[in-house]
Structure formats: C-alpha cells, structure tokens
Amino acid sequence: MLNELCLPVGMSHNDVIKLDELIKERIRLSKGSALFHLGDHAEAIYAIRSGSIKTQLEDATGQVQITGFLLPGELIGMDGLLNYEQTSHAIALEDSEVCVMRLEDMDRLSMHMPSLQQQFRRLMSKEINRSHRLVMSLGSLRSEQRLAAFLLNLSHRLSALGYSSTDFILRMSREEIGNYLGLTLETVSRLFSRFAREGLIRIQQREIKLLDYQALQALSGSDCGD
Amino acid sequence: MLNELCLPVGMSHNDVIKLDELIKERIRLSKGSALFHLGDHAEAIYAIRSGSIKTQLEDATGQVQITGFLLPGELIGMDGLLNYEQTSHAIALEDSEVCVMRLEDMDRLSMHMPSLQQQFRRLMSKEINRSHRLVMSLGSLRSEQRLAAFLLNLSHRLSALGYSSTDFILRMSREEIGNYLGLTLETVSRLFSRFAREGLIRIQQREIKLLDYQALQALSGSDCGD
DNA sequence: CGCATCGTTGACATAACTCAACGGCTGTGG
DNA sequence: CCACAGCCGTTGAGTTATGTCAACGATGCG
Numbered sequence: 001m002l003n004e005l006c007l008p009v010g011m012s013h014n015d016v017i018k019l020d021e022l023i024k025e026r027i028r029l030s031k032g033s034a035l036f037h038l039g040d041h042a043e044a045i046y047a048i049r050s051g052s053i054k055t056q057l058e059d060a061t062g063q064v065q066i067t068g069f070l071l072p073g074e075l076i077g078m079d080g081l082l083n084y085e086q087t088s089h090a091i092a093l094e095d096s097e098v099c100v101m102r103l104e105d106m107d108r109l110s111m112h113m114p115s116l117q118q119q120f121r122r123l124m125s126k127e128i129n130r131s132h133r134l135v136m137s138l139g140s141l142r143s144e145q146r147l148a149a150f151l152l153n154l155s156h157r158l159s160a161l162g163y164s165s166t167d168f169i170l171r172m173s174r175e176e177i178g179n180y181l182g183l184t185l186e187t188v189s190r191l192f193s194r195f196a197r198e199g200l201i202r203i204q205q206r207e208i209k210l211l212d213y214q215a216l217q218a219l220s221g222s223d224c225g226d
Numbered sequence: 227m228l229n230e231l232c233l234p235v236g237m238s239h240n241d242v243i244k245l246d247e248l249i250k251e252r253i254r255l256s257k258g259s260a261l262f263h264l265g266d267h268a269e270a271i272y273a274i275r276s277g278s279i280k281t282q283l284e285d286a287t288g289q290v291q292i293t294g295f296l297l298p299g300e301l302i303g304m305d306g307l308l309n310y311e312q313t314s315h316a317i318a319l320e321d322s323e324v325c326v327m328r329l330e331d332m333d334r335l336s337m338h339m340p341s342l343q344q345q346f347r348r349l350m351s352k353e354i355n356r357s358h359r360l361v362m363s364l365g366s367l368r369s370e371q372r373l374a375a376f377l378l379n380l381s382h383r384l385s386a387l388g389y390s391s392t393d394f395i396l397r398m399s400r401e402e403i404g405n406y407l408g409l410t411l412e413t414v415s416r417l418f419s420r421f422a423r424e425g426l427i428r429i430q431q432r433e434i435k436l437l438d439y440q441a442l443q444a445l446s447g448s449d450c451g452d
Numbered sequence: 453c454g455c456a457t458c459g460t461t462g463a464c465a466t467a468a469c470t471c472a473a474c475g476g477c478t479g480t481g482g
Numbered sequence: 483c484c485a486c487a488g489c490c491g492t493t494g495a496g497t498t499a500t501g502t503c504a505a506c507g508a509t510g511c512g
Contacts, residue, residue: 057362061447065362079358081351088358107340114333117343124350125307131357132305132314136283136291138364139408143500174459182365184501189460205459205509221287369468400491410469415492431477431491458509465502470495477490482483 021109025100029053029092035076037089042080044102048072051096052171055079055088056179066180067131069093069172071157078127093171138182141221146181147191149220151201155210166213170206247335251326255279255318261302263315268306270328274298277322278397281305281314282405292406293357295319295398297383304353319397364408367447372407373417375446377427381436392439396432 026049029035035046038058048070055076056066067088070076076098080086084103110117137146159165170177174192175185195201200216202209210216252275255261261272264284274296281302282292293314296302302324306312310329336343363372385391396403400418401411421427426442428435436442 057358059362059366059447063362063366063447065358065366067358067361079351079354082348082355087355107344110343111337111340114337117336118333121346121350122308124347124354125305128305128350128353128357129308129313131354131361132283132291132293135293135357135360135364136285136289138361139405140285140289140291173457179365185459186461186502187500189458190500193460221285221289399489411491412470412493413468415490416468419492454512456509456511458507460505460507462504462506463502464504465500467499467501468497469499470497472494473492474494475490475492478488480485480487482485 022101022105023047023099024102024105027098027100029096029098031092031094031096033092035090035092035098036080036086038086040080040086042077042084042086043104044100045075045077045081046090046098046100047075049097049099052093053090053096053098054093054172054176055090057088064179066176067134069154069176069180072161074157075123075127078124093176134180143181143183143187144191144194145220146183147177147188147195148200148216150177150181151208151210152213152216152220155213166210168208170208248327248331249273249325250328250331253324253326255322255324257318257320259318261316261318261324262306262312264312266306266312268303268310268312269330270326271301271303271307272316272324272326273301275323275325278319279316279322279324280319280398280402281316283314290405292402293360295380295402295406298387300383301349301353304350319402369407369409369413370417370420371446372409373403373414373421374426374442376403376407377434377436378439378442378446381439392436394434396434 027035027046029051035053036042050072052072053070053076054066055068055070056064058064076090077086079088081103106116106120110120137149141149154168154170155165158168172180173185174188177183178185178188181188192201192203196203198215200210200212200219202211253261253272255277261279262268276298278298279296279302280292281294281296282290284290302316303312305314307329332342332346336346363375367375380394380396381391384394398406399411400414403409404411404414407414418427418429422429424441426436426438426445428437
C-alpha cells in the first residue's frame with residue numbers, strides 16, 4: 001500500500017515512512033466525479049496519488065468559486081477540519097486516485113510522534129499561504145499578470161513532479177481557469193491568443209508550450225508562487 | 227496572566243484553561259507598529275487581546291495585499307509556520323495588545339493533551355476557510371457586494387465580542403479597505419456615499435451605522451462569512 | 453458520424469480605475 | 483491652546499480593462 005507518490009512533495013524520507021502508516025485506503029475517481037461534496041462529513045484528508053482535482057466553494061445562490069487545482073502529492077480536505085464538515089467540493093479533472101488519511105489514525109499516531117503533527121501543521125500553513133497568494137493575485141494583479149502567474153505556477157509544480165516545465169496539458173477548461181482567476185472564459189481565451197501572438201506561448205486547445213519563460217515571469221511580477 | 231480575552235471566540239471553557247497555560251507573555255503594540263515583518267523568524271502565534279491588527283503580503287515589487295483585519299480573540303501568524311518564517315506583515319491599526327503562544331510550548335503541551343492539537347488544527351482550518359471566502363469575494367462579487375459583505379462580516383464579529391452590531395468604528399482607512407477588497411480607495415468612498423444616499427448606512431468619517439441590515443445582506447448575496 | 457461541449461473572435465457595454473481638485477480632520481509643535 | 487501641515491476622504495470627468503452577447507468553428511465523446 002505504501003507509495004511515495006501519495007506524499008507531499010518536499011517531505012523528508014523519515015516523515016514519508018511515518019505518513020505511509022496512515023494510508024490504509026485509496027480511492028479511484030473517474031473524470032468529473034466528486035471526492036466529496038460541500039456538507040459531507042469530513043473524517044479524513046486526501047493526498048493525490050495520480051490525476052488532478054479541483055476544489056470549489058459554492059454559496060447560497062449557487063455561485064461557484066474554484067479555489068485550487070491540485071496535482072499529485074498535494075493534499076485536499078484541510079478546509080473541512082473546522083467542524084468536521086466539508087466546506088467545498090472536490091472534483092476530479094481527469095481519472096485520478098487519492099490516498100486516504102483518516103483523522104483518527106493521525107491523532108493516534110501523532111500522539112507518539114510529535115514530528116507528525118508538526119509536519120501536518122506545516123502543511124496546513126502551506127495551504128494558508130497558497131490561498132493568500134491567490135488573494136494577492138485576485139486583488140492586485142491585472143488579467144494578463146494573473147494568467148502568466150497561473151501558467152508559471154503550474155509549470156513549477158509539474159516540474160517538481162518530474163514533468164516538463166515547458167510542455168504540458170491543461171486539465172481544466174477556459175471557464176475553470178477564468179473562474180479560478182476571477183476572469184471570464186472569453187478573457188482567458190483572448191489572453192491565450194495574445195500570448196501566442198506575442199510569442200510567449202504556443203497553445204493548441206489544452207496543449208500548451210511555454211516559449212518565453214522570462215517574459216512570462218516579467219509579466220507576472222516575478223511571483224510564480226508554489 | 228490568564229485572560230479570556232486572549233482566547234479564540236467559540237472555544238469551550240475546558241480548552242480555554244489548557245490554552246491559558248500557553249500564554250506566558252504579552253506584547254503591547256502602539257498604532258502603526260508591527261507585531262512582525264515578512265521574513266522574521268516565526269516561533270509563536272499570537273492571539274489578539276485588545277485592539278485590531280491588519281496582516282499584509284508584500285511581493286518583490288513592493289506591491290502590498292492586505293489579507294485580513296483581525297479583532298480581539300482572533301489568531302495571527304499561522305501562515306508563518308511552513309518554514310518558521312513569517313510570510314506577511316502584521317501591523318496594529320490602533321494601540322493593541324496580543325498574547326504570545328510559543329510553538330515549543332504548544333508542542334510540549336499537546337503531547338499530553340491530544341485535544342489541544344485538535345483544537346489548533348481546527349483553528350488553522352478556520353483560517354483556510356477565512357481566506358477561501360476572501361478569494362470567493364474577490365473572484366466572484368462586484369464591488370458593491372464585496373463592500374456590503376465586508377461590513378456585515380465586521381458587524382458579525384464585533385457583535386460576537388459583545389459590541390453593537392450596527393454602530394462601530396472602522397479602524398482602517400478607505401485605502402486599506404480598498405486594498406483588502408481589490409478596489410481603489412475612490413471606489414470604496416463612492417460606495418459608502420451611495421450606500422448612505424440609499425439609506426443602507428450612515429457614515430461620518432470612520433463612524434458607521436448600519437441602517438438596513440437586510441438590504442445589505444440581499445446585496446452581498448446573504449454571505450456574511452465569519 | 454453526429455451532437456454537445458469547448459474554444460475563438462468580434463462588436464459593444466460598463467464597472468471600476470485614473471487623474472485631479474478640493475475640503476475637512478487630526479495631531480503636533482510652537 | 484492655537485495654527486499649521488499632512489493625511490484622509492469626497493467628488494467629478496474622462497479613460498480603459500474587462501465583461502456581455504452573439505456567432506461560428508473545432509474537438510472529441512458516445
């Protein structure tokens with residue numbers, strides 16, 4: 001059952017071994033299906049083993065806001081721990097697999113392993129930082145800067161997983177990118193076209209190639225996030 | 227040294243007693259001074275005892291994004307736990323006092339008290355949710371909705387502290403409100419004027435009175451957050 | 453192979469920004 | 483305690499980035 005792909009990128013091997021003890025179950029998700037919905041009882045957090053998953057809030061009026069596109073090694077469900085009730089939906093962007101880490105197992109294990117809870121505290125802090133950077137992007141950047149930063153951020157994370165940092169597939173639609181970045185799908189589409197015209201990227205449907213990394217960094221404000 | 231005002235609102239009395247053991251030190255901050263700066267070593271988190279504090283990110287270009295206005299009972303510094311280095315600035319909006327909770331004390335105590343770490347996990351989850359709601363506000367709402375939601379959120383939190391939910395003082399400038407909401411100070415000023423003209427609020431400088439709570443809720447999309 | 457979804461592009465509308473001028477607090481130092 | 487300076491807030495006029503509506507083309511799923 002143990003598998004390094006379940007583990008948050010950047011963990012020491014020591015911590016990996018501890019976390020592996022937590023993972024007793026995996027869940028397969030087909031494209032478009034939900035790992036959990038808003039309101040579900042939250043009794044575990046999930047590490048993506050393969051695939052990709054979006055998380056989205058939904059308010060009383062049905063308005064949706066995507067808060068993240070998660071890749072292998074990243075964790076989902078930490079926003080549900082406040083009242084052990086999910087506050088967002090988690091939906092697979094492609095066929096995916098996640099590892100389940102039950103809270104009760106975590107609590108039991110961390111009693112004897114202080115480093116586990118410290119590690120988990122760091123991961124929750126990371127999630128807070130991720131969200132804060134998104135706030136900064138939405139609050140302070142113009143559309144072209146947001147999209148450039150988004151592409152660089154994806155590139156960075158895929159690269160850390162051993163994939164190409166310049167050639168990858170966007171697993172989400174223009175509408176989903178727009179929702180995430182606080183833009184309309186038309187604006188996203190136009191920006192992709194413009195970036196391509198200006199030689200920054202090449203794009204064909206969801207296949208993207210970053211041609212001028214530096215120019216994208218300059219555009220985004222050199223803040224590629226993580 | 228023990229004081230209930232240091233404690234996150236909504237905690238059980240039992241947990242309060244535990245947390246009180248953590249608080250060995252308090253810090254007084256005069257208006258405009260910083261509790262910590264970006265890059266500072268993070269070895270504690272802080273609970274506001276009195277006053278109010280803003281937290282803000284700052285990117286390489288000096289661009290600032292305010293991510294929160296914190297009130298008594300609320301916690302600061304959870305975003306710095308990733309690498310034990312602050313990722314934001316925390317600046318007092320008025321003369322304030324905070325309680326210091328050292329990480330090493332927390333780790334020591336929580337070893338014998340599983341409920342402490344569970345409690346802390348919940349508080350970090352709450353911070354993630356807070357940030358997610360801000361993302362939703364910035365990504366999905368129009369300016370008038372953002373400001374209405376902001377006022378209702380403040381009202382809600384002040385009310386939980388025992389203050390009036392309809393009459394209060396804005397401790398932050400128009401510019402700070404605008405920065406937080408992804409708007410310019412002029413837009414904020416115009417919206418206040420318009421809300422007043424329409425009978426939703428009365429405002430004189432930083433003194434505000436909410437006259438039509440329901441209309442504000444309808445405007446904001448009934449999402450007053452927390 | 454056909455239909456539904458997704459993506460592109462254009463024309464137009466508008467919410468929010470920018471720049472500018474001015475008035476009123478507030479707090480400080482003489 | 484008063485006068486002044488600097489900041490803060492308001493308001494207006496004009497601009498612009500981004501949204502809206504609409505038509506069409508491309509993909510890929512069933």
